[in-house]
Every structure is written in structure tokens, then in C-alpha cells.
Amino acid sequence: MSRKKRERGHIRGIRSSFTAEDGKRGLSPLRREYFFGLLLRLFSALSLGASVFSVLFLILYILGRGSSVISPGFLTRAPAGLVLGEEGGIAPAITGSLLFSGTAVLLAGIPAIAAALYLVFFCRSRWMRASIRLVIQCISGIPSIVLGLFAYSFLVRSLGLGRCVLSGGAALSIMILPFIEMRAEKAFLELPQELLDASTAMGCSPAWTVKKMVLPYCLGELISALLLGGCFAMGATAPILFTGAVAFSAHPKSLLEPAMALPLHLYLLIAQGAGSLRTAYGTAFVMIAVLLLCRLAAAAYARYRERRWRG
Amino acid sequence: MRKMENRLFIGCLLLLLSLTVFLLLFVMYFIAREALPTFRELSLFSFLFGERWMPVDLGGEKAFGIFNFIAATAAVSFLALIFAALLSIGAALCLSCFLREELRDFLCSVIDILAGIPSVIYGFIGIELVTPLFIRAGVHTGSCVLAASLVLSVMLLPFMIASLSESFRKLKERYYPGAEAMGISLSYTVRSLILPQAAGSILIALILALGRAMGETMAVMMLVGNANLFPRILGKAETIASLIALEMGSAEAGSTHYHALFAAGFVLLLFLFLINFTIGLIRSRLPDIEEERYL
Numbered sequence: 240m241s242r243k244k245r246e247r248g249h250i251r252g253i254r255s256s257f258t259a260e261d262g263k264r265g266l267s268p269l270r271r272e273y274f275f276g277l278l279l280r281l282f283s284a285l286s287l288g289a290s291v292f293s294v295l296f297l298i299l300y301i302l303g304r305g306s307s308v309i310s311p312g313f314l315t316r317a318p319a320g321l322v323l324g325e326e327g328g329i330a331p332a333i334t335g336s337l338l339f340s341g342t343a344v345l346l347a348g349i350p351a352i353a354a355a356l357y358l359v360f361f362c363r364s365r366w367m368r369a370s371i372r373l374v375i376q377c378i379s380g381i382p383s384i385v386l387g388l389f390a391y392s393f394l395v396r397s398l399g400l401g402r403c404v405l406s407g408g409a410a411l412s413i414m415i416l417p418f419i420e421m422r423a424e425k426a427f428l429e430l431p432q433e434l435l436d437a438s439t440a441m442g443c444s445p446a447w448t449v450k451k452m453v454l455p456y457c458l459g460e461l462i463s464a465l466l467l468g469g470c471f472a473m474g475a476t477a478p479i480l481f482t483g484a485v486a487f488s489a490h491p492k493s494l495l496e497p498a499m500a501l502p503l504h505l506y507l508l509i510a511q512g513a514g515s516l517r518t519a520y521g522t523a524f525v526m527i528a529v530l531l532l533c534r535l536a537a538a539a540y541a542r543y544r545e546r547r548w549r550g
Numbered sequence: 551m552r553k554m555e556n557r558l559f560i561g562c563l564l565l566l567l568s569l570t571v572f573l574l575l576f577v578m579y580f581i582a583r584e585a586l587p588t589f590r591e592l593s594l595f596s597f598l599f600g601e602r603w604m605p606v607d608l609g610g611e612k613a614f615g616i617f618n619f620i621a622a623t624a625a626v627s628f629l630a631l632i633f634a635a636l637l638s639i640g641a642a643l644c645l646s647c648f649l650r651e652e653l654r655d656f657l658c659s660v661i662d663i664l665a666g667i668p669s670v671i672y673g674f675i676g677i678e679l680v681t682p683l684f685i686r687a688g689v690h691t692g693s694c695v696l697a698a699s700l701v702l703s704v705m706l707l708p709f710m711i712a713s714l715s716e717s718f719r720k721l722k723e724r725y726y727p728g729a730e731a732m733g734i735s736l737s738y739t740v741r742s743l744i745l746p747q748a749a750g751s752i753l754i755a756l757i758l759a760l761g762r763a764m765g766e767t768m769a770v771m772m773l774v775g776n777a778n779l780f781p782r783i784l785g786k787a788e789t790i791a792s793l794i795a796l797e798m799g800s801a802e803a804g805s806t807h808y809h810a811l812f813a814a815g816f817v818l819l820l821f822l823f824l825i826n827f828t829i830g831l832i833r834s835r836l837p838d839i840e841e842e843r844y845l
Contacts, residue, residue, distance in 0.1 A: 279643070293664070297675060350569050357564060361560055373826065382818055383767060387794075416570065445560070502670045
């Protein structure tokens, strides 16, 4: 018998012995319990349904409206038309976005993973660990638009880099650093303590253990953290708004040039109004498709690594 | 030799870690440095509580008061938080307590997709689907505080559901075996044990989500109408984040306008630090089960 049925039968069985005296005063306590329990289940099922529905609706709506726009030309040509972007494609925005998030992942990945390693394996003082976690949480709390301001004042103006992919990527990297760090920390904490103990017992130094065991064991999770961080960076507009993304440019040739980016391009297309709505749906389609593909790839790779290591 | 290598490795890690920590101070320093010159020209009081924002001299006097923007930021994010809280507590309960494990993992990852969707796309969907509804209901142009907070609440859902369902699941694993042995039904356990015990983590999830909501730029900017008015539910308003995003491009570097935008960003930053320290305080009072690994 399933748990649900057993529960209901159990409540009913007791209730019958109570109703005789309690029936006259409205709901008996146990019937009330049953009623509230049902209400709770109904409420929670409804809200879960609403949440799942909103995900599926959002994705299917964008994919449905955008799929008719996608063509080889749309993916390989530069934006064109009297009002820019009404015709043509989004190729420079795709390369620009890839560059932006690639830079961000490179800049953020190493310090994030190092911080997670230190916090999990080497930090002995409880106080220090708590305060570092607080700092990382504070960084994750910095609004993305403020990161844009920071990068503008520091990189674009003080260091004189100008508006370029590097400045924008650096702003994005601060945004995704806590994201990667938290996921990496979670991955490291999944490591069984026995494995670490065995390694120590064999006389391996901590650095050796990390290199030969911890990193390979967690590689799947780490790669997927980096990939998802890259996706996160690819979708963000606010940090690159005035640090590196521009309305129109050719394919960037170096990191010191400004570039187009998918989210900014989408925003501008929407702001232009009805004429560029078609290409806006196409751009949104590309963004969602990249996101879903990255998620799938990350999950598949993590599972593949897990099977290799944990049988 | 090996000892040296080991020391070097740990030293490298520490260096990178301190880089991360300094990053925060660095961001704060630069925002503050650019924000301070604002107050050479106007008082802190008139900046925080002034209602006129007139960055360019159009005949009248210039004025930099961000009171309406602060109010709008608070209004939009609190409304969004209320909607999101209603849905996410129920959904997290369903996920963590009432569903089988395989289904739970699957639905968790489905909802997690929401978290990755860029905010421009939320704004886009909002403009395409939500504002027409408001226009039909009689709101001019359809952009208003309510529209923005509705879309924002969907953006908050995945974060709240993830953190809530994890803490609910931990509590269930701790209490339900005992409760079941005494013949107490699951829904009664949830109501009388799990929910009250989770109050602290619910509070943390709410505050975290509030921080996210306050910093959200693009989606809110596209839906809130962007007019310097005191926020009303069906009226237009402008949040701090959208103020910065809209005007930074046109502010002359070094002008009071430019510095005032940095000051507005600094105010936002301070709010968020306040939020994070509150969370730190609450968390330190909760009984924590900290996991550790030793090398």
C-alpha cells in the first residue's frame, strides 16, 4: 500500500471513534487535521505546478516564436537595414558574447576555484572561514549595474583601457566569481573523507592529493560550474552596458576592442519597436538555445565523469 | 623539497583567495571615490530625500534628489518578494516533502533553468505578454510597478525554491522518521514541525531574494515606465538601477550628474551590504551543521 493511502486510512479509522461526541461542534479535531493537510498539499502542488508551468511556457514561447526567424543567414551575417537590426543577422553579437563570457570565465575561474579549495581543505579557523564566506556572499550581492559602474570608473577610466571586451569581461568575471566559487565548494564537499584520509595515510602531501585526486574527482562538477558561469555572464547586460558592449561593430579582432553582445543587441532591438520584433525573437531564440545546450552539455559531462570515478 | 612545493601551493591559494577578498574592498573604494564629489555641491539630506531629479540645466535649477528612486526600488522589490514567497514556499514544500526523489530531482533542474534565463529576456516577455494585459485593464502604456514586480517575482522563484527546498529536505530527514514512528502524518509533521523550524531559513531566503530584486536592472527597467514619480501600484516609477543604466551613457564624465549616479549606486550597494550582514547575523544564530574536509 502506498504511503498516501495508508495515511488516509489511518486518519479515517481514528476519526470514526471521535465523531460521535465531536460531530455536533463543527469539525472534529481529526477531521480538521485531515482538511488542513489536504489544503496544504493542494496549495503546495498548485504553486509547484505554477512554477513549472511558467518555466515551460517561457521557454516554449520564445523557442516557438523565434524558430521561424532562424536561418543560416541570420546566424552568419551582420545586422543590416534602414533601422539597424531589422534585417540581416546577429553574427558579430554571437562572437562578441562568446568573447565576453570567455574572458569572464578565464578571469573568474582560477581565483574562484582556488578560494573554494582553500576554504574547504586548508582553512582551519572557523572564524576566518565564516568571514570569507561573508565576503564572497557580499560580492554575489553586488548589483550587476554597480559592477558596471565600478568597471567603468576603474578599468575604462583610471586604467585607461577604454570600452573594450577586456573591461566588460572583467566586470562580468566579478559577477560570476561567487557563483563559480559556491558551486566548486559544493563539489569539493561531496568528496568522501575516507578518500582523503587514505591519501594522507599513504604519505601524500596535501598539494599532491589536490592535484591527483581532488581535482580529477570533481572535474565534471568544476567544468559544469565554469560552463554555467559562462552562460550566466553571456546573459548579463548591465555590467557591459558602458564598459564594452556597443550597438554595432564588426567581429572584434582583439580583446582591446569594443564588441557587440547578444543581450544588449536584444535590448536595442526591443527598444526600436515593432519593426525589429522579428529579429528580436530570433536573438532571444539564440540566447535560450545556447543556454539550454550549455546546461545539457554540463549535466552530461558531469554525469560522464561521475560514472568514471564512482562506478 | 616536497614541503616547499606544498607550501608554495598553499601560498598560491591564499594569494588568490586574498585577491578575491580584496576585490570587494576595491569595488567599494572605487564606487565611493567617484560618489563623494557629489556632496561638495549638495547636502546628503537633499540627495537622499529630495524628490526632484533634474541633471541637465533646462532653464530651471539642477537638482539631484533620489528619494523617489529609493522608494520605487523598495516598492518593486517588496511586491515581487511577496508574490515570489507565496509561490516558492508552497513549491519548495511540494518538492522536498511530498514528491518522490526522482521526480523531485527532475523538477528541481527544470525550475533551475529559470535561474539561467537572462533578465533581458524576462523584460522582453514582460513587454510582449504582461504589458498588453495592463493596457487592456486601462493602464496607459501598460508599464507600471505591478507589471515589473510580477515579472521580477518569476525571476526570484528559482533562487527561493532552491534554497527553501534544500532546508525543508534537511528538516524532513531529521524529523520525519521519528514522527512517522509515532504515527504522525506527513502533513501534520510539515505544519507543526518542519515549517516552524524552517522559519530562520525562510527568513534568510526572503532577505537574499530581496537583495537580488533590488539589484535587478534590465527586466525592471523595461517594465516600470521610468518616470521620476512616487511609486503607486499602477503608476510608473524608476528604480535606482534603471536610473543608472539609463543615464550613465549620457552623463558627462566628472560632472555632478556623473558623481550623483555613482552616489546612487553606492546607496544601492550599502543597502545590499546591510542585507548580507543581516543574513550573516541570522545564520550565526541558527544551529548549523557545517561540513568539513580535512587534508
